[in-house]
Amino acid sequence: MNRKESKKILLADSDRKIHQRIKQARKIERYHFAFAATGTEALEKMYHFQPDLVIVELMLPHIHGIEILKRIRMDSFSKQIGVILLADHVLMQNYQAALRNGCDYFLEKPFSLTSFFSILSHFFEGILLPIPFENKESSASHAYLPKTHSNRSYLKFWGTRGSNGVSGSPYVHFGGNTCCLELRHGKDVLIVDAGNGIRPLGLHLAQIDSIRDIHLLISHTHWDHVSGFPFFAPLYDPSYRIHIWAPIGFDKTIHDLFSEMLVHSLFPVNLEEIKAQLIFKNIYEGIPFQIGSFAIDTHYALHPGATLCFK
Incomplete structure (x- = not known):
C-alpha cells in the first residue's frame, strides 16, 4: 500500500x-x-x-x-x-x-x-468498541516533601477539607472549611480555590484598605472548590477588581459555571448583579503566566476532570 x-x-x-x-x-x-x-x-x-x-x-x-x-x-x-x-x-x-x-x-x-x-x-x-471501565486501586509510589522557601512570602490555609464543610469539636484542630489558600507577597494577593474557606478570608481582606486587586486561581470546578464563591465579601464592593483564573473544564468555562450558580432560583444575587469588576481568564497546562511578583506554572493533577496544580 x-x-x-x-x-x-x-x-x-x-x-x-x-x-x-x-x-x-x-x-x-x-x-x-x-x-x-x-x-x-x-x-x-x-x-x-x-x-x-x-x-x-x-x-x-x-x-x-x-x-x-x-x-x-x-x-x-x-x-x-x-x-x-x-x-x-x-x-x-x-x-x-x-x-x-x-x-x-x-x-x-x-x-x-x-x-x-x-x-x-x-x-x-469498523469493529473497535470501547472496553468497559474497570476500577483499579492505585497506591502512591512516593511522597512529596516541600522545601522551605523565603519567609517574605505569606501562606495561609483557610480551608483544607474535601467534599463538604463540617463543624463540631472533632474538627477544631484543622477546621471544617473546604479548600481555600491565601498567598501574599508584598501587595500581591493570590487565592487558590474558592471552597467555603473563602468566606472568612473575604471578611479578613475587607478590613485591609490597601488591597483592591485580587487574583483567584481555580484548580478545578468541583463543588468543594467553588461553593464559597458567592459568599466572598469583596464581590459586593465596587472598589475591587477580581481576576478569576481557571482551566477550561469538560463542559463549561468558569464564567458559564458561575453564571449558572448565581441565579435567583439558587441564590439572591446573580452574576450580573455583582458589584466588583470580574475579569475571567482561561489558563492552560504547561503555559506559565505572571501575576505581579508571582511566576506561576501549571501541571495536570491525577484527578477527575481538567484539574491543574500550581507551582
Whole structure:
C-alpha cells in the first residue's frame, strides 16, 4: 500500500519515546503517521494533515485531551475523524466524559505495539468498541516533601477539607472549611480555590484598605472548590477588581459555571448583579503566566476532570 492510499493517523503525546517506538515499528508502513507533542501543535497539524484518526494523550500539555476531543466533534470539518484517548491512569469520570463527548476508544498506557496496531486495525475495520471501565486501586509510589522557601512570602490555609464543610469539636484542630489558600507577597494577593474557606478570608481582606486587586486561581470546578464563591465579601464592593483564573473544564468555562450558580432560583444575587469588576481568564497546562511578583506554572493533577496544580 503506498502512502497516498494509507490511512492517516495523528499521534499527539508529550512522551517522545512513544513517538520513537511507533516510528521504529515494522507495521508502521501500513499507515501514514504524523506526530505532535502539545495540544496546540496537535490542532495545527490536524487541519494541515487531515488525519483519519487522532490518538491524543488525555493530559496533553497546553490543551487537555477532552478539550481537543470536543473541538474535533464540534467542527464540521473534523467531526468524522476517529479519536482514541491515551492515559497512564484511567479514572471513571475521565472515561465517562470521553465517551460522552464521542471518543471511540480509551487506551491505557503502557501498551504493547502488538495491541496498539491491533486496535488500529479494528478501528479501520469498523469493529473497535470501547472496553468497559474497570476500577483499579492505585497506591502512591512516593511522597512529596516541600522545601522551605523565603519567609517574605505569606501562606495561609483557610480551608483544607474535601467534599463538604463540617463543624463540631472533632474538627477544631484543622477546621471544617473546604479548600481555600491565601498567598501574599508584598501587595500581591493570590487565592487558590474558592471552597467555603473563602468566606472568612473575604471578611479578613475587607478590613485591609490597601488591597483592591485580587487574583483567584481555580484548580478545578468541583463543588468543594467553588461553593464559597458567592459568599466572598469583596464581590459586593465596587472598589475591587477580581481576576478569576481557571482551566477550561469538560463542559463549561468558569464564567458559564458561575453564571449558572448565581441565579435567583439558587441564590439572591446573580452574576450580573455583582458589584466588583470580574475579569475571567482561561489558563492552560504547561503555559506559565505572571501575576505581579508571582511566576506561576501549571501541571495536570491525577484527578477527575481538567484539574491543574500550581507551582
